[in-house]
Amino acid sequence: MAKLFSFVLSALWLAQLPSSFALWPQPQQLTTGKTPLRLANDFKIMFSDNLKDPPQDLKEAAGRAKEHLHKDRLQALVPDRGASSAGAISGAKHLSSLSLALGYQTKLKSIAEEAVAPLESRVEGYTLTVPGEGGQATLQANSSLGFLRGLTTFEQLWYELQNTTYTLQAPINIVDKPAYPYRGFMLDTARNYFPVSDIKRVLDAMSLVKLNTFHWHVVDSQSFPLIVPGFEEISQKGAYSSAQIYSPDDVKHIVNYAAQRGIDVIPEIDTPGHTSIISKSHPEHIACPEATPWAQFANEPPAGQLRLASSNTTKFTASLLTSAAKMFQSTYFSTGGDEINKKCYDEDGPTRTELSQQGKTFEQALDTFVQENHKALKGVGKTPVVWEEMVLDHPVTLSNDTLVMVWVSSDHVGSVAKKNHKIVHAASDYFYLDCGAGGWVGNNVNGNSWCDPFKTWQKSYSFNPTAGLTPEQSKLVMGGQHLLWTEQSGPSNLDSITWPRAASSAELFWTGPGGDVSKALPRLHDLQFRLVQRGVNAIPLQPMWCALRPGVCDLTA
Amino acid sequence: MAKLFSFVLSALWLAQLPSSFALWPQPQQLTTGKTPLRLANDFKIMFSDNLKDPPQDLKEAAGRAKEHLHKDRLQALVPDRGASSAGAISGAKHLSSLSLALGYQTKLKSIAEEAVAPLESRVEGYTLTVPGEGGQATLQANSSLGFLRGLTTFEQLWYELQNTTYTLQAPINIVDKPAYPYRGFMLDTARNYFPVSDIKRVLDAMSLVKLNTFHWHVVDSQSFPLIVPGFEEISQKGAYSSAQIYSPDDVKHIVNYAAQRGIDVIPEIDTPGHTSIISKSHPEHIACPEATPWAQFANEPPAGQLRLASSNTTKFTASLLTSAAKMFQSTYFSTGGDEINKKCYDEDGPTRTELSQQGKTFEQALDTFVQENHKALKGVGKTPVVWEEMVLDHPVTLSNDTLVMVWVSSDHVGSVAKKNHKIVHAASDYFYLDCGAGGWVGNNVNGNSWCDPFKTWQKSYSFNPTAGLTPEQSKLVMGGQHLLWTEQSGPSNLDSITWPRAASSAELFWTGPGGDVSKALPRLHDLQFRLVQRGVNAIPLQPMWCALRPGVCDLTA
Numbered sequence A, B: 001m002a003k004l005f006s007f008v009l010s011a012l013w014l015a016q017l018p019s020s021f022a023l024w025p026q027p028q029q030l031t032t033g034k035t036p037l038r039l040a041n042d043f044k045i046m047f048s049d050n051l052k053d054p055p056q057d058l059k060e061a062a063g064r065a066k067e068h069l070h071k072d073r074l075q076a077l078v079p080d081r082g083a084s085s086a087g088a089i090s091g092a093k094h095l096s097s098l099s100l101a102l103g104y105q106t107k108l109k110s111i112a113e114e115a116v117a118p119l120e121s122r123v124e125g126y127t128l129t130v131p132g133e134g135g136q137a138t139l140q141a142n143s144s145l146g147f148l149r150g151l152t153t154f155e156q157l158w159y160e161l162q163n164t165t166y167t168l169q170a171p172i173n174i175v176d177k178p179a180y181p182y183r184g185f186m187l188d189t190a191r192n193y194f195p196v197s198d199i200k201r202v203l204d205a206m207s208l209v210k211l212n213t214f215h216w217h218v219v220d221s222q223s224f225p226l227i228v229p230g231f232e233e234i235s236q237k238g239a240y241s242s243a244q245i246y247s248p249d250d251v252k253h254i255v256n257y258a259a260q261r262g263i264d265v266i267p268e269i270d271t272p273g274h275t276s277i278i279s280k281s282h283p284e285h286i287a288c289p290e291a292t293p294w295a296q297f298a299n300e301p302p303a304g305q306l307r308l309a310s311s312n313t314t315k316f317t318a319s320l321l322t323s324a325a326k327m328f329q330s331t332y333f334s335t336g337g338d339e340i341n342k343k344c345y346d347e348d349g350p351t352r353t354e355l356s357q358q359g360k361t362f363e364q365a366l367d368t369f370v371q372e373n374h375k376a377l378k379g380v381g382k383t384p385v386v387w388e389e390m391v392l393d394h395p396v397t398l399s400n401d402t403l404v405m406v407w408v409s410s411d412h413v414g415s416v417a418k419k420n421h422k423i424v425h426a427a428s429d430y431f432y433l434d435c436g437a438g439g440w441v442g443n444n445v446n447g448n449s450w451c452d453p454f455k456t457w458q459k460s461y462s463f464n465p466t467a468g469l470t471p472e473q474s475k476l477v478m479g480g481q482h483l484l485w486t487e488q489s490g491p492s493n494l495d496s497i498t499w500p501r502a503a504s505s506a507e508l509f510w511t512g513p514g515g516d517v518s519k520a521l522p523r524l525h526d527l528q529f530r531l532v533q534r535g536v537n538a539i540p541l542q543p544m545w546c547a548l549r550p551g552v553c554d555l556t557a
Helices: A011-015 A056-071 A083-090 A111-115 A144-155 A196-208 A232-238 A248-260 A276-280 A311-325 A342-346 A349-358 A362-379 A410-418 A457-461 A494-498 A501-511 A517-533 B011-015 B056-071 B083-090 B111-115 B144-155 B196-208 B232-238 B248-260 B276-280 B311-325 B342-346 B349-358 B362-379 B410-418 B457-461 B494-498 B501-511 B517-533
Strands: A029-047 A093-102 A126-130 A135-141 A159-161 A164-176 A182-188 A213-217 A264-268 A332-336 A383-387 A403-406 A422-425 A477-484 B029-047 B093-102 B126-130 B135-141 B159-161 B164-176 B182-188 B213-217 B264-268 B332-336 B383-387 B403-406 B422-425 B477-484
Touching: A029 A056, A029 A083, A056 A111, A056 A144, A056 A248, A083 A159, A083 A164, A093 A144, A111 A144, A111 A248, A126 A144, A135 A144, A144 A164, A144 A196, A182 A196, A182 A501, A196 A213, A196 A248, A196 A494, A196 A517, A213 A477, A232 A276, A248 A264, A311 A332, A311 A362, A332 A362, A342 A349, A349 A362, A362 A383, A403 A410, A410 A422, A457 A501, A457 A517, A477 A494, A477 A501, A494 A501, A494 B494, A501 A517, B029 B056, B029 B083, B056 B111, B056 B144, B056 B248, B083 B159, B083 B164, B093 B144, B111 B144, B111 B248, B126 B144, B135 B144, B144 B164, B144 B196, B182 B196, B182 B501, B196 B213, B196 B248, B196 B494, B196 B517, B213 B477, B232 B276, B248 B264, B311 B332, B311 B362, B332 B362, B342 B349, B349 B362, B362 B383, B403 B410, B410 B422, B457 B501, B457 B517, B477 B494, B477 B501, B494 B501, B501 B517
Parallel strands: A029 A093, A093 A135, A182 A213, A182 A477, A213 A264, A264 A332, A332 A383, A383 A403, A403 A422, A422 A477, B029 B093, B093 B135, B182 B213, B182 B477, B213 B264, B264 B332, B332 B383, B383 B403, B403 B422, B422 B477
Antiparallel strands: A029 A164, A126 A135, A126 A164, A159 A164, B029 B164, B126 B135, B126 B164, B159 B164
């Protein structure tokens, strides 16, 4: 396997070299030239005079960027992988350094502090200049997040040939900032468990594509892997095993790891539904635990919901949520609120008794329950996040700053906007990674999934975040995310089901909508190859023959 | 994460312990008891007096089985993972050995020799007895393959608890043999390349589920990774890189590795279509190389087909095929024959000239081409394998022993049977693993795949191999296989797209059709967990909560 091969190069392909860098997401403004440039052996990332005392985690981010420049070793995606450019590369001028400079004098907070700030306050823009004559490149920003995003872009400018790290497209000028402040990815760690190392690999990949929010659907009806201080019994009796848990130290580690990479971790403890497993430790708080036939009492087994009409259960829930919320740095905390099953409560004696004694309807009790929980969360400085049902299906009182995630259908976005709530796009018809690969129900002979078909990267990429909204309503859109519900996923397919598909929404919500899938594909190939170089098992989208020849595998008239 | 948890066990689940072992495929006959039994610390696999000099590779297979018994460490799929059985297990009698005994005195060939013999001559049956009182278990067979299959079954009888390997279901009696002689898996290593280590992992997983044929679609239009002696230039110019090749040593290693695991490697060099890449080294032999628009000249870019009307090209092809065939031990060799594009030849000057000079039609020339190639292969002892078009779309003369793979549609099986050819089921509507996850065409905005939807394991499991066939025609069915075309697959998703789905046809063609998906699912979970224990990234089919509770996640009326 060590033979040296020579390759016949068709001039055709050389002429079709992609005209832009393989950056993902595409920057807002990008100009490139045709000058080869290579990194000096002693290439440095420096801080300019006006940034003499950078935050420690920005220094570390610069260190990681330098490491990526060394380790990515990604060959250009052309048939000869760059070999025919060897002469141009070996004769190229050297880039000796990248200098990070403040746009105006200010005291930078750490990346980690900026990453967990309220969405509207985050500044992620940057300007990057790589001169054609070599010497020093400049990355200018006014925030640590801006520098981090710029470093991530810088990492993607380079290819490798014979131990030389080069570009053929200097000078390079980039002015960039995100279209939307919320760019996320949701992982469900309850249907199946994922070790901390898997989550860290997700965070690494997210950071590479400038995603900034890890929505962690950490617990659900099936398992409760989160050890919440003061509520250890829930995970002791509700985790799949003593090994399949997230300890407070694990959470701290994940939250810090994410924050240093510009990612806010928004945890979710779904309430009042999706809580069956709490019945193992607190049967007094759960209505219809494991009731059968499950399909009458829940959308997924096991059935069981918090007894929302009980003041004891409400106190328990508020206390659980605030204790969990304190484990995280985020401004946000999700209380869920999807798929509440009415029959479960109708047939629950204690709930019927409570409602009757309090003279409340179910909806009134739900309103009280949610308000109490949200009040408690606000007491510990958290802004609530909910699923769309809390706005569309139930007359629940929500504060105006509540983030509402639209998941059932993208058609529901307008209705949420009409109620003047901030919106995160998470629609199953565009962003659900689990659809179309068979259903999880045991005796599902036909095997279809409820949200067929498979959502291709092209589908999510083509989403319009403000379709049907007025200009005023459009301001409510905070961004969006791909989501991985894990009924049929685990560590074995986390990477392959997620990447590079989830990168399509990363570009959608960074660069903005309207991108052309044919033009995007070559860059997405590049990202896929780079992810693999970094140990993330992103899947190929085409035969390698096509990946090396942009556009040649398109259908033409 | 090291805390010891206690688990609350619902008596309900204990009562629902699966009544059969988690064997996959299900044996033809199986009886079990309720006696706990554990493997002795010095458990041995021995050869009985009538098998004093077993083949070396059978000894090695026994060694691997013993290693699996040690290393699988699979906990029972019940909510407490077996903890509540600790007392029964620690008090159980010991099984001290498994003895391999011949059913009648005969001289055994090696597994490797038996694995590559003609399909009809293979003997894979065995009888396995594990006594309830411990002592010695017995595996009886009359072939090395039979012993291998029995060892594989024996490995799956056991679970692990606190370093004890046990069963709760002794005594066990199994009488088993396959329903069909051909039980395969096809991998395309041309659209995207797979390292040898990936192929070996596939072979390990195949052997676990008693699959016996690795159909290796090794080359195609996009790349030619196979180094064929005397034709090295094809892969030198046609592999994706000098690292993405299979050397003769690699092939020998793969063939031996497979054979020792009871697997025949049937290579395919697809002809005359799917050969574009040969134009890089032999432009004289390829019509319409990389012609555009590709969709007019091929089903997939790049276009290009062997100039079948040329006697030089026919000689070249026959010589290439025989040289490649000699690299493999199999009795079989596939010359492909799918998706021949007529327009490519119609517009090829040299082909037109040849046809005119010879006074032949295209179909006559194709017949000559195929006959010459098959004659050459027979000359080196090979039986040809072809895709269905060679029977259904073209009046090609084929010998009666030719294996015909039906891929376009399962509806075509009857037509092939009417022509009295041996059939391998490989229909895209049941067995294509790549369908339903988006299309590979670059500017495919809607993103669908040509063979939507996704083929669930339930779909393939429900296939009837003899539907619509007469009893006489049914005898033509040799078996079938799942197939992985790799336009959108690579090492990153080989395991996750293949397993456990491909195991559904393994059981279908071993146990026979008619299995119930609800009853099969718990055993398939077990297989999925065991595959993961062995380093194969099989994906979960349900939340772990469901996997631990057979049937509880079924829909009930």
